[in-house]
Amino acid sequence: MGRVTQNRTEYKRLNMKINLPQNFTATVTGHGKTNSYLHHFKIIKAPTCPCGNNDQNIDILLLDCQLLNKERKTLKQSIQKTNDWPTNNRELKRKHIKEFMKFTNKIPLDETNVKQNSCELLES
Numbered sequence: 001m002g003r004v005t006q007n008r009t010e011y012k013r014l015n016m017k018i019n020l021p022q023n024f025t026a027t028v029t030g031h032g033k034t035n036s037y038l039h040h041f042k043i044i045k046a047p048t049c050p051c052g053n054n055d056q057n058i059d060i061l062l063l064d065c066q067l068l069n070k071e072r073k074t075l076k077q078s079i080q081k082t083n084d085w086p087t088n089n090r091e092l093k094r095k096h097i098k099e100f101m102k103f104t105n106k107i108p109l110d111e112t113n114v115k116q117n118s119c120e121l122l123e124s
């Protein structure tokens with residue numbers, strides 16, 4: 001089994017463990033299918049976020065990514081009613097689960113991400 005095949009197998013295994021809603025679990029565990037994560041497993045070529053500003057990881061998505069400005073604003077407003085922004089994972093899960101799930105559902109972490117950016121060269 002080659003390294004790439006092994007990575008793909010590992011990726012599929014991890015993928016199966018993730019239950020719905022996928023983005024939410026991904027965000028909370030920090031093992032989401034962000035571009036940084038996929039790049040680490042050599043599933044895609046670049047760790048860059050589609051916004052072009054940073055490597056795409058959970059922190060960037062939550063706090064910085066321009067593509068999520070609108071969703072972040074909504075989440076932030078809701079959280080700031082009772083907590084400081086940014087708040088921690090625990091508070092997000094305990095008090096703001098509904099808004100947080102709405103936010104995570106907007107994160108572009110799906111299969112199209114993988115397809116558009118996949119490492120075809122590594123397969124041959």
Ligand SMILES: [Zn+2]
Pocket residue numbers: 049050051052053054056064065066067
């Ligand atoms: Zn971004």
